[in-house]
Every structure is written in C-alpha cells, then in structure tokens.
Amino acid sequence: MSRNLELFERGKQVIPGGVNSPVRAFGQVGGTPRFVKRAEGAWFWDADDKQYLDYVGSWGPAILGHAHPEVVKAVQDAAVGGLSFGAPTEGEVAIAEEICKLLPSVEQVRLVSSGTEATMSTIRLARGFTGRDLIVKFEGCYHGHSDSLLVKAGSGLLTFGNPSSGGVPADCTKHTLVLQYNDVNQLSDTFKELGDKIACVILEPIAGNMNLIKPSAEFVKALRALTEQYGAVLIYDEVMTGFRVALECAQGLHGITPDLTTLGKVVGGGMPLAAFGGRADIMGKIAPLGNVYQAGTLSGNPLSVAAGLATLRLIQQPGFHAALGTRSARLAQGLAEAAREAGVPLSSDSVGGMFGFYFSESVPASYAEATRCDIPRFKAFFHAMLDEGVYLAPSAYEAGFISIAHTEALIEDTIAAARRAFANI
Numbered sequence: 001m002s003r004n005l006e007l008f009e010r011g012k013q014v015i016p017g018g019v020n021s022p023v024r025a026f027g028q029v030g031g032t033p034r035f036v037k038r039a040e041g042a043w044f045w046d047a048d049d050k051q052y053l054d055y056v057g058s059w060g061p062a063i064l065g066h067a068h069p070e071v072v073k074a075v076q077d078a079a080v081g082g083l084s085f086g087a088p089t090e091g092e093v094a095i096a097e098e099i100c101k102l103l104p105s106v107e108q109v110r111l112v113s114s115g116t117e118a119t120m121s122t123i124r125l126a127r128g129f130t131g132r133d134l135i136v137k138f139e140g141c142y143h144g145h146s147d148s149l150l151v152k153a154g155s156g157l158l159t160f161g162n163p164s165s166g167g168v169p170a171d172c173t174k175h176t177l178v179l180q181y182n183d184v185n186q187l188s189d190t191f192k193e194l195g196d197k198i199a200c201v202i203l204e205p206i207a208g209n210m211n212l213i214k215p216s217a218e219f220v221k222a223l224r225a226l227t228e229q230y231g232a233v234l235i236y237d238e239v240m241t242g243f244r245v246a247l248e249c250a251q252g253l254h255g256i257t258p259d260l261t262t263l264g265k266v267v268g269g270g271m272p273l274a275a276f277g278g279r280a281d282i283m284g285k286i287a288p289l290g291n292v293y294q295a296g297t298l299s300g301n302p303l304s305v306a307a308g309l310a311t312l313r314l315i316q317q318p319g320f321h322a323a324l325g326t327r328s329a330r331l332a333q334g335l336a337e338a339a340r341e342a343g344v345p346l347s348s349d350s351v352g353g354m355f356g357f358y359f360s361e362s363v364p365a366s367y368a369e370a371t372r373c374d375i376p377r378f379k380a381f382f383h384a385m386l387d388e389g390v391y392l393a394p395s396a397y398e399a400g401f402i403s404i405a406h407t408e409a410l411i412e413d414t415i416a417a418a419r420r421a422f423a424n425i
C-alpha cells in the first residue's frame with residue numbers, strides 16, 4: 001500500500017479529515033493527499049519517495065524555494081539562543097524597520113503569528129479608530145477565518161452577508177457587507193448609501209483565493225477615492241501578495257497608499273509570522289498606546305523573525321522579482337499554448353511570482369466568473385500533472401506560486417508535461 005494512503009488513513013483516526021487545514025485533504029480533486037517527507041528548492045518528496053515539482057510552495061511563503069540554506073541557518077542560529085521569551089528582542093525591531101523601509105505606507109507595524117490574526121486585528125483597529133461598525137469585503141476574497149470575515153454575499157444588490165461557516169452567529173456577520181470584486185458602480189452606490197457608517201474596506205489587492213484575479217485600474221482608484229472621501233480605512237490584505245507580486249507589493253504596483261496593510265506568508269519565510277501596519281495615527285490606537293486590544297504570547301517569535309529577516313534580505317537582490325515575473329508569465333503562456341494545441345479552452349494570467357490558469361475561454365474578473373470554469377476538466381488535469389510529478393494546487397480556485405528555484409528549464413519541463421497531460425485528458 002502507498003505510504004501516503006497509509007498515513008492518510010492513520011491521520012483520519014486522530015485528526016479531523018486527516019489534515020490540519022481543509023484544502024490539504026484533496027477534497028475538490030479527490031485521491032490521496034501527498035504527505036511531504038522533505039523539500040528542497042523547487043522540489044518536495046512524498047512519503048513514497050516520489051519527487052514533485054512544487055507549485056504550491058506552502059501557499060506562497062517559499063519564494064526562495066524550500067529550505068534555502070541561508071534561511072535555515074538563520075533559524076538554527078536563533079534556536080540556539082532560545083525559542084521564545086515573551087519579552088522584546090532586537091530582531092523584532094530590525095524586521096519592523098525592514099518592512100517600514102520597503103512599504104512607504106507602513107509607518108508602524110505590529111507582528112503576529114498568522115494572517116488570520118493580522119486581518120482580524122486590522123478590522124478591530126479600523127473599527128476602534130473610526131468608531132464605526134460596518135465593514136466591506138468582496139466575494140471570493142479570503143481574509144483568514146475570523147468570524148466577521150467568514151461571510152458570503154446575500155441575495156440582492158446591497159445586502160449584508162450571511163455566515164459562510166457553521167458556528168458563526170448571524171450577529172457576527174450582520175455588520176459585514178459583501179460586494180462584487182471589480183464592480184465600481186456597486187461600490188460607489190454602497191458608499192453613497194452607507195458611507196458614513198463604514199469603518200473599512202478590506203480586499204485582496206490582487207486576488208489569489210478565487211484563483212488569480214486582478215483588479216481593474218478604475219476599481220483600485222475608486223476604492224482609494226471613496227474610502228478617503230467618507231473617512232473609511234482602506235485595508236490592503238497583502239498576506240498573499242506581499243513581497244510576492246513585487247518587492248513594493250501590490251500597493252506599489254497599483255500606485256496606491258492604503259491606510260493599513262496586512263502581511264503574512266513570504267514575510268515569515270515559511271515560519272509562523274504575519275504583520276499588520278500602516279498610518280501611525282491609526283496604529284497608535286493599539287494597546288499599550290490606545291484602547292484597541294491586541295496581543296500574542298508568541299508574537300514576534302525569534303525563530304520566525306530570523307526566517308523572515310533572512311528572506312526579506314535575499315529577495316532584495318537586484319532582478320529577483322523581474323526573474324520571477326518573467327518565469328511565471330512564460331508558464332502561464334505555455335500552459336495556454338499547450339491547451340490550445342489540444343483543443344482545450346484555457347486562459348491564464350500571472351503577476352510577479354503568482355500565476356493562474358482557468359478552464360474557461362477568458363480570464364475571470366470576479367468570483368462569479370471564476371466559478372464558471374470546467375471543474376471536471378481541472379480535476380483530470382490536476383491528476384495527470386501529479387502523475388507527471390508536477391504538484392499544482394489541489395483546487396481550481398487557488399492561485400499558483402513559483403519560487404526563484406523554479407528555473408527557466410524547469411518551467412519548460414512543466415509546459416512539456418502539461419502538453420502530455422492535455423493530450424491524455
């Protein structure tokens with residue numbers, strides 16, 4: 001029997017669904033999840049010692065490839081000095097300085113341990129700062145699993161959200177408005193009607209949790225103009241895009257200065273670290289300076305900070321993001337070409353170290369459009385690629401990630417594998 005299957009069966013006895021985060025269970029694609037034994041560069045090896053070219057990269061953090069020697073060394077050195085203190089360290093100051101240096105919109109920043117904590121805390125902060133309750137999010141954007149953000153659109157144009165998870169009281173989501181991504185009219189109508197009650201707008205500035213979806217320039221401009229006009233806080237949730245789409249993040253690409261930004265994934269270099277920061281007048285409302293409470297026993301953990309600092313320094317090498325961008329663009333284009341040759345309708349897109357491919361004629365602009373893709377075909381392609389030793393995200397609604405260890409030659413190998421996969425499905 002496959003060792004992956006054996007571990008999955010064993011795991012299911014003691015872990016719900018055998019996994020510690022739902023998408024890992026292969027629910028959408030079926031089959032047995034691959035249990036990772038070790039990983040290096042662009043590759044990982046599963047429990048059966050089969051080798052895979054990894055396009056998930058821990059869902060984004062592995063931008064340098066797995067187990068980069070300098071990152072590993074930084075973590076080892078930190079570990080020898082103690083694992084956690086519950087008291088401040090120099091590393092925390094250094095990584096905060098680094099983040100503030102790289103992101104002009106961030107004057108002050110606080111470290112936390114997960115993206116969920118970062119987004120949850122920014123929402124609380126925006127409410128505390130404005131004294132307002134309403135928050136606006138967009139359908140298909142994921143901001144972690146705190147109650148007020150686990151919400152789906154109600155029916156009708158201007159409706160408050162309904163819980164999208166069991167265990168979330170409707171009372172927790174009744175202040176959350178869910179709008180359509182890229183719908184400028186709906187956004188401005190919402191502000192006209194409720195603008196003076198809206199504490200904040202939170203968005204994935206380039207969406208990566210409903211496959212890869214880019215905002216239009218008009219949408220981005222309207223977001224900044226309306227939040228400014230009505231005194232609402234604009235939150236760029238860059239947990240996925242931060243330091244991945246560009247060194248200056250999505251906000252740099254957009255030429256937008258958000259009020260608050262959340263970071264995670266790349267910023268921790270594979271360790272549990274996330275951050276939120278922005279305008280000093282808003283950040284000054286957090287305890288101990290202000291009355292908005294926020295805390296964490298392991299916040300700014302020295303091992304996580306060491307991994308994050310080493311990663312942030314390495315990605316500042318000249319040409320780093322340009323190389324990532326060229327390679328993911330080539331991958332996206334190559335996948336579309338391979339599909340076209342096989343007569344399979346497929347579109348694709350990319351930005352920096354992120355890519356998306358869609359089993360539909362055109363690149364989607366919203367959640368509704370993203371869900372109009374051919375899921376059975378995606379499943380067949382996913383498994384054909386897995387057989388080829390290429391590990392794609394096990395869901396049609398996730399973006400793909402490359403690392404700097406994904407060389408041009410590996411990208412060409414992947415396109416060749418896709419050509420064979422399309423021919424067989």
Ligand SMILES: *Cc1c(COP(=O)(O)O)cnc(C)c1O
Nearest residue numbers: 114115116142143144237239240
């Ligand atoms: C991953 C992600 C989160 C949640 O981060 P966790 O570390 O998984 O809690 C929040 N927002 C976005 C945009 C993400 O991609």
